[in-house]
Amino acid sequence: MPQYHQLGALPRKHHIKFPRETAASYKGEGLHYEHVVTTEGFDRAYSILYHLKPPTRVKSVELFKEFALKPGAPTPLRHHHLKSAAMARAGDPYTGRVPLMFNADIGAYRCRPATAMAAGYDFYRNGQSDDVIFVWAGGGWLESQYGRLRYRQDDYVVIPRGTIYRLVPDDIAKEDYLIIESTHPVRIPERYLHKEGQIRMGAPYSERDFHGPTENLTVDKEGDFAVLTKDRTRFTRNIMAGHPHDVVGWDGYLYPFTFNANDFEPLTGTVHLPPPVHQTFEMHGFVMCTFAPRYLDHHPEAIKVPWAHDNTEADEVLFYVRGNFGSRKGIESGSFTLHPQGIPHGPHPGTTLKSFEHTRTDELAVMFDTQYPLELTAEALAMDDPNYPLSWLG
DSSP: OOSOEEEEOOOSSTTSOOBOOGGGSGGGOOBOEEEEEESTTTTSOEEEEEESSOTTOEEEEEEEEEOOOOOOSOOOSOOEEEEOTTOOOOSOTTTOOEEEEEOSSEEEEEEOOSSSSOTTOSEEEESSSEEEEEEEEOOEEEEETTEEEEEOTTEEEEEOTTOEEEEEESOGGGOEEEEEEESSOOBOOGGGBOTTSOBOTTSSOOGGGEEOOOBOOOOOOEEEEEEEEEETTEEEEEEEEEOSOOEEEEEESOSOEEEEGGGOOOOOOSSOOOGGGGEEEEETTEEEEEEOSEEOOOSTTOOOSOOOEEOSSOEEEEEEEESOOTTOSSOOTTEEEEEOTTSEEOOOTTHHHHHTTOSEEOOEEEEEEESSOOEEOHHHHTTBOTTGGGGGGO
16 A cells, blocks of 8 residues: 555554443444454554444345356467447446456456446445556545545546445446456555655655545444445345444555556656556556656657567556557557467557657556466457457558
């Protein structure tokens, strides 16, 4: 997580009495209820929340539906171009996610929701993965037990697993997301941090660019509150006896936050710099990068598009957000390209010479590189351009 954050009322130390007014307390116990959320056991980032009532009060549990990521039809080793911009609106931001590609570390989805919340549940929780929601279009509020957090276009919204949340869009008809589910925690790259844990000067962002929840919700309400929890191949519907957002205060390093892609400060050189300079987040098994608008290489003889290269140890995926993609032809906003490990790719014919006339690029794209090969789903193959592997012929 980017930095320590606290919100609301807290006791002066961990795991000591935090009294409430007896008349308003649960079962007359007179205490707030401490709730510790950890990562990697108790070895890494954690937060401690204080509830009005125990967060463990479940009235019923039922299997809502089963879901498993499945590969589509077998394909040869080749490059792929998926066109997702015109994908139909369907579902909500949770069960309306259309799976495109996956391996053991990552699931990548597109989502163009038709409704803010489907019938049958009030909140969502990813119990197995961290959610990274890139807001291609739209804006609104994320509500969780950590409070309210504003999100806007071009935000990465990072939501740790176990968070009970819901998105409250300003206008559901504008919402459009790329969603990454990470099996392992989402972190700041270690090379951006000095030994005290602060983001180094010279990194492409600072703590000021990350935004956590700004206000508590603290809803004290009894009733039936349905939480849809996803884990492995199932969705489970839990009916809670009280509103899950009854937290009066919390602190720690684990909480939902936003980072806007336009706050990424790209590095440029006299000649082309490799993709690691665009890295934004680090996870086990893959990284995420932001290709933000930037000045191009300024050596008088610089070639201002990347070289042809082999991904010998990574599958490379780019989601094209907007702008003119200088090294590609036939790519549109909402496109994905998958360039798998084992075969080379590079600039399309004609883009190298054309690059000499440009001093700046206005492109915005999100990249994820995976250590292990990705499987494409049937939904992805339905969006695939079968002629893309031949596009380097000119």
